[in-house]
Amino acid sequence: MPNPKVAFYTLGCKLNFSETSTISRSFENDGYEKVEFHETADVYVINTCSVTENADKRFKSIVKQAQKTNEDAFVIGIGCYAQLQPEELAAVDGVDLVLGATEKFKVTQYINDLSKNETSEVHSCEIDEANFYVGSYSIGDRTRAFLKVQDGCDYKCTYCTIPLARGISRSDTLKNVLKNAAEIAAQDIKEIVLTGVNIGDYGKGEFGNKKHEHTFLELVKALDEVEGIERLRISSIEPNLLKNETIDFVGDSKCFVPHFHIPLQSGSNEMLKLMRRRYQRELYVDRVQQIKKQMPDACIGVDVIVGFPGETEAHFLETYQFLNELNISYLHVFTYSERPNTLAAEMNGVVSKKQRKKRSKLLRGLSAKKRRAFYESQLGKTKTVLFEAENKEGYIHGFTKNYVKVIHPWNPNFVNQLLDVKLEEIDETGMVKAKILSQVTELV
Incomplete structure (x- = not known):
């Protein structure tokens, strides 16, 4: 009997992508074969976001998409929207299982068999119970990985549902972050993007421990020493938590990019x-x-x-x-x-x-x-570009360290390569055309 097939769809942030990737590996460890979302699968897992109204609406259309491909498939909703509005998700036609903030990491344990449920099952904890940390990272393509270092948030911004969806601020151990980073580096992935809900608050332990075991600066310094990583990128950081010491270190570091x-x-x-x-706007000006x-x-x-x-x-x-x-x-x-x-x-x-x-x-x-x-x-400057694997209408794309998007006629030898280029002109799509300065090894 062939292995059951599972497909994933991720809405929202880089953090969601890192978690989807980790959850997908748990399925593969349990004998599932991972396929693309547009392909026929026995199980479809949709990782939701609830930052905006639009993300909520998109869930329904993605469920319909899965049903169109296989009307008998087992459909699971996980993620932030699943934590905030589990009954709303469960009411969507075709959804079999809804899992909240802590349950999503044990998803395979909630699947008894793959037959459709007459009514949706909901397993969603009180958000106060989301007080433990699950590390994750995504390795969806060869070029870059999203590495989760922190989860949850203790801030009380008046517009934001993330503390309700993800719980208190808590972090991975420094030891585990470095272990995950080394695993990523071993797979010839050139760039790691650090993700979390509030990564500048890195260091708070589990179970509501407000004490910082390590600081964000200590994390950055330790990651800069991991062998085999070419680039490290900080995804998003609050202005009040971005300290001068961190900025100064990034400016002189081996791997962290100026972005x-x-x-x-x-x-x-x-x-x-x-x-x-x-913070006030004056602090923001100071950070810039x-x-x-x-x-x-x-x-x-x-x-x-x-x-x-x-x-x-x-x-x-x-x-x-x-x-x-x-x-x-x-x-x-x-x-x-x-x-x-x-x-x-x-x-x-x-x-x-x-x-x-x-x-x-x-x-x-x-x-x-x-x-x-x-x-x-x-323009006119020499920069290093990391080229990506996708062939878009005869062109290959990549980013400089400082996030300039570069376009060049497709060459498979450039994929996942760091090449020196001269930035020459901006094309009609707003990307930068570049002259390749590096010697490129031909693919065998």
Whole structure:
């Protein structure tokens, strides 16, 4: 009898991707064969996100997609939405099993047989029970891996459901992070991206232990010494937790790249206070200046929310002007959406959907302008690019250390290679054409 087949679909953040990858390996260890989501499988696992309303809606369409491929398949919903709204997921036609924050890592233990359930089974803990740590990393492609180092969050931002979905802040042990990093390096993966919910808070132990066993700086220093890793990238870090010592170390490190993604959310101190963020805009300016002083070519990405309750036109223009004048490289723009059980959902001063959409469009335009200006500042320079495996319409893509996206006519010999290039011009799609300077070994 052939092994049962399992397929996975991941919504949301890099952290979700790292966890899906770890969960998929547990299936393979239990004798399942992993296939692509568009292929026929006996089990479909959908790892959900609930940061925005749109992610909730997408779940239904992905379930339909799975049913279209195999109407008899066993469908499982896991992840943040599954923790926050398990009954809502269970009510979706075709869903057999819903697992919450702690249960998702034992998913195979909840599958007795693969016959469809008449009604969905739900196993979802109280979030207070999510007080232990499960390490994970993704190795979906040969080029880079997402390595989870921390989970949960102790912050109380008024718009955010993540503490409700993932529990308290807790971290992997330094020993286990280094072990996972060494395992990744052994598979000829050139780049590791550090992920977590609030990675700057790294070091808090399990069971609500607020004491930091190690600091984020100690983690960064230890990872920089792991043999076989070419590049290390910090995915996203709160401005108040990004210390000068970390910035200085990254600037001089062997492996860490000059790329930072720092959530801002608003350029108005009044809005930051309403959001219960732990800094003011002046600190953010200081972080950007410190990075650029140490690493003039550094890429800095910014998260920003538009349409938060109470955001007037004046507040929005304050944010726009603040970002326009700041030496940053691109924006991730989030249109505010009301999430159940958050303080923001009960606030006055609701911004109309039309205004939210308009403000989002304006900031996306600013992001395109910022990215273009950053790319233009890099033209003529020699950089190292790590090329990826996908052939997109006859082209291969890759990223420099400082996150400039490079395009070159397809060459299979470039895949997973670090090559020196000269950045020459920006093409019509907004990517940078480059001249290869390295000698390339032909594939055997």
